[in-house]
Each structure stands twice: as C-alpha cells, then as structure tokens.
Amino acid sequence: MAKTHAVVLIEGDGIGPEVIGASRRVIEAAGVSVAWKVHYAGAEAFEKHGAVLPAATIEALREHRCALKGPTGTPIGGGHTSVNVQIRQQLNLYAAVRPVRSIDGIDTRYKDVEIVIVRENTEGLYSGIEHQIIPGVVESLKIVTEAACTRIAEFGFAYAREHQRKSVTVFHKANILKMADGLFLKCSRAVREKSFKDIEYKELIIDNGCMQLVRDPSRFDVLVLDNFYGDIVSDLCAGLVGGLGVVPGANFGDGIAVFESVHGSAPDIAGKGLANPLAAIMSGVMMLNYLGETAAAGRIKGAYNAVLAARDPALRTRDIGGNAGTQAFTDAVIARLKG
Ligand code: ATP
Numbered sequence: 149m150a151k152t153h154a155v156v157l158i159e160g161d162g163i164g165p166e167v168i169g170a171s172r173r174v175i176e177a178a179g180v181s182v183a184w185k186v187h188y189a190g191a192e193a194f195e196k197h198g199a200v201l202p203a204a205t206i207e208a209l210r211e212h213r214c215a216l217k218g219p220t221g222t223p224i225g226g227g228h229t230s231v232n233v234q235i236r237q238q239l240n241l242y243a244a245v246r247p248v249r250s251i252d253g254i255d256t257r258y259k260d261v262e263i264v265i266v267r268e269n270t271e272g273l274y275s276g277i278e279h280q281i282i283p284g285v286v287e288s289l290k291i292v293t294e295a296a297c298t299r300i301a302e303f304g305f306a307y308a309r310e311h312q313r314k315s316v317t318v319f320h321k322a323n324i325l326k327m328a329d330g331l332f333l334k335c336s337r338a339v340r341e342k343s344f345k346d347i348e349y350k351e352l353i354i355d356n357g358c359m360q361l362v363r364d365p366s367r368f369d370v371l372v373l374d375n376f377y378g379d380i381v382s383d384l385c386a387g388l389v390g391g392l393g394v395v396p397g398a399n400f401g402d403g404i405a406v407f408e409s410v411h412g413s414a415p416d417i418a419g420k421g422l423a424n425p426l427a428a429i430m431s432g433v434m435m436l437n438y439l440g441e442t443a444a445a446g447r448i449k450g451a452y453n454a455v456l457a458a459r460d461p462a463l464r465t466r467d468i469g470g471n472a473g474t475q476a477f478t479d480a481v482i483a484r485l486k487g
Pocket of ligand 1: 163167219220221222392393410411412413414415416417422423424425427467
C-alpha cells in the first residue's frame with residue numbers, strides 16, 4: 149500500500165490560497181497519498197488566531213517536519229517581524245534552495261540557465277536586530293557567525309557534489325564589509341579546502357556578480373549567498389527565466405523542510421485567479437522528491453513541461469505571455485497528468 153505522508157499545509161496570504169490550492173490539487177491528481185495538516189500563518193492567522201505565527205503552527209511543523217507553504221505578507225517599515233524569518237529562525241531552517249532553470253516554452257533573453265541558489269537563512273542582516281540610537285540615527289546589526297557560515301558552505305558544496313554540479317560561486321562584499329563578509333569567505337574557503345577540492349570554487353564581489361549574471365547567466369552553477377544577498381539575487385535570477393511565477397524553493401534544516409516559492413503574496417493580483425501556480429507546483433515537486441515520491445514528481449514535471457512547451461496562450465498565465473487563469477493552467481497540467 150502507498151505510504152501516506154503527513155504534510156503541514158499553510159496557504160498564507162494574497163495569492164497563497166490560490167497557488168497552494170493548485171499545487172495540492174496537482175499532487176493529489178498524481179496519486180500521492182498526503183494527510184494535509186492545515187495550519188495558518190500570516191494575516192489570515194492573525195484574523196483567526198490573533199497571532200501571525202500561532203504556536204499551533206510551529207508545533208505542527210516540529211511534529212510533522214515537512215510543509216508546503218504559501219507566501220505570507222510582511223508590513224513595510226514597521227509592524228510585525230516577517231513570518232518567514234520567524235519560521236526559519238525558530239525551526240533552524242538554515243538553507244534555502246532555489247533552482248532557477250530555463251523552461252522550454254517560456255521565452256526570455258537567455259537560454260540554458262541552470263543556476264541553484266543556496267541562501268543562508270537564519271542570520272546576517274535579517275537577524276532583525278535594529279534600534280534607534282538617538283532620534284534620526286538608527287542601527288541595524290548584521291550578525292555573522294562562523295558556525296552558520298560553515299554550515300551553509302558545507303550545505304552548498306554537498307549539494308553541488310550530490311547533484312553533479314561543477315562549481316560553487318560565493319557572492320560577497322568583503323572589500324567593504326571586511327569582517328562580516330570576510331568571515332563568510334574564510335569559512336567557505338576552509339570548507340572547500342577541507343572536503344570539496346573536486347568542486348571548482350569562485351568568489352565574486354556581489355555588484356560585479358549581478359552584472360555578470362545578467363550578461364551571461366550560463367556561466368553560473370551553484371551560488372552560495374548570505375541571507376540578504378540571497379534574497380535579492382533570487383529575484384534577479386527569477387527574472388532571467390520568466391519571473392517570480394516560475395521559480396520554486398525549499399528551506400531545509402536538519403530532518404525538516406518547508407517548501408515555498410520565491411515569490412511573495414503579490415497583493416496586486418490576489419484573489420483574481422490570475423496568479424501563476426507553476427512556482428508552487430514546482431515547490432510541490434521538490435517536496436515529493438524529498439519525500440521519496442520521485443516517480444510522481446517526475447510525472448508532474450513532465451506534465452507541466454508538456455503544457456508549457458505547447459506554447460498555447462490559452463494554457464499559460466499572463467505573467468508568461470498567456471491569458472489563462474490559475475485554474476485553467478492547473479486544469480491543463482492535471483489533464484496532461486491523467487491523459
Ligand atoms: P513580499 O514582500 O510579499 O515578499 P515581493 O516583493 O517578493 O513580496 P511579490 O509579492 O512576489 O513581491 O510580487 C512581485 C511582483 O511579481 C508583483 O507584480 C506580482 O504580481 C508578481 N508575481 C509574484 N508572484 C507571482 C505569481 N505566482 N504569478 C504572477 N505574478 C506574480
């Protein structure tokens with residue numbers, strides 16, 4: 149009998165319920181048996197439970213150790229700390245992995261993009277330690293520890309080896325942040341020296357790295373980045389392959405993983421049935437691979453690739469040049485899966 153997987157399902161805010169609903173439908177259509185444990189985070193959680201990250205949600209994540217999560221909105225310039233940052237810190241989900249790939253049928257300026265972003269997820273500027281020294285002067289601390297830098301470097305190199313990747317590139321600003329980014333580099337070099345000499349290793353100052361990325365992304369393979377740079381470069385890389393609607397992601401800790409797209413809650417299109425669910429569906433595929441459901445993951449991937457490769461505007465969402473809504477694209481993937 150097929151194994152039933154317990155998975156925490158967090159729909160999140162904005163387009164979250166639409167895209168996570170689509171991903172769930174596709175996973176179920178592929179015949180994978182999942183016991184969804186529905187929990188809340190973000191604005192909806194605040195309305196229902198009076199907290200943006202209820203204790204019950206964290207407890208469920210600790211218990212079941214695998215989640216499919218939608219985006220959660222974060223107020224700008226005030227309000228609560230990002231729910232994502234809280235989840236990642238509380239559960240020690242120290243590595244974000246975002247595969248950024250060219251997809252046949254999604255035309256962009258570039259071909260053959262095959263980048264995997266590995267982002268440190270727990271510290272750096274996103275430690276969220278800020279205060280006002282005197283009126284008109286604030287201080288934001290960038291916390292960098294040898295332990296976290298070593299851990300993310302080990303994760304990045306191990307990922308590269310496991311996935312037969314040739315090179316790891318670290319983006320940094322150690323010319324200015326000599327201590328903070330200097331430590332990140334020192335740890336990356338030490339990890340490479342100790343255990344990963346078979347993998348090519350490069351360092352690029354981040355401004356140059358961004359310029360090189362948009363000139364010729366095919367030069368890059370695995371990128372290892374601190375929290376802040378990883379956040380920004382993830383969106384830049386999404387733009388190389390068709391935008392935020394097409395890039396999945398996962399946050400890994402030890403024996404625990406939360407799968408979520410790179411994109412945010414997209415309030416401008418929320419509730420209109422327009423969001424591209426592909427990133428959420430691809431995040432679901434990453435989750436199925438993690439759960440050992442590799443056959444189902446492969447079939448879903450084959451189905452959405454076939455739908456996109458057909459280049460039918462009626463079967464693709466607006467962000468990638470079509471006129472389909474969330475549901476029409478999802479239906480097409482499911483029809484292909486079953487056909
Ligand atoms: P947040 O602050 O919540 O992380 P963000 O700054 O990353 O948000 P998004 O909410 O991801 O921004 O939206 C950025 C732009 O990309 C918006 O115009 C949005 O409509 C678009 N977008 C994001 N995700 C999708 C999607 N799945 N389908 C279509 N468009 C999307």
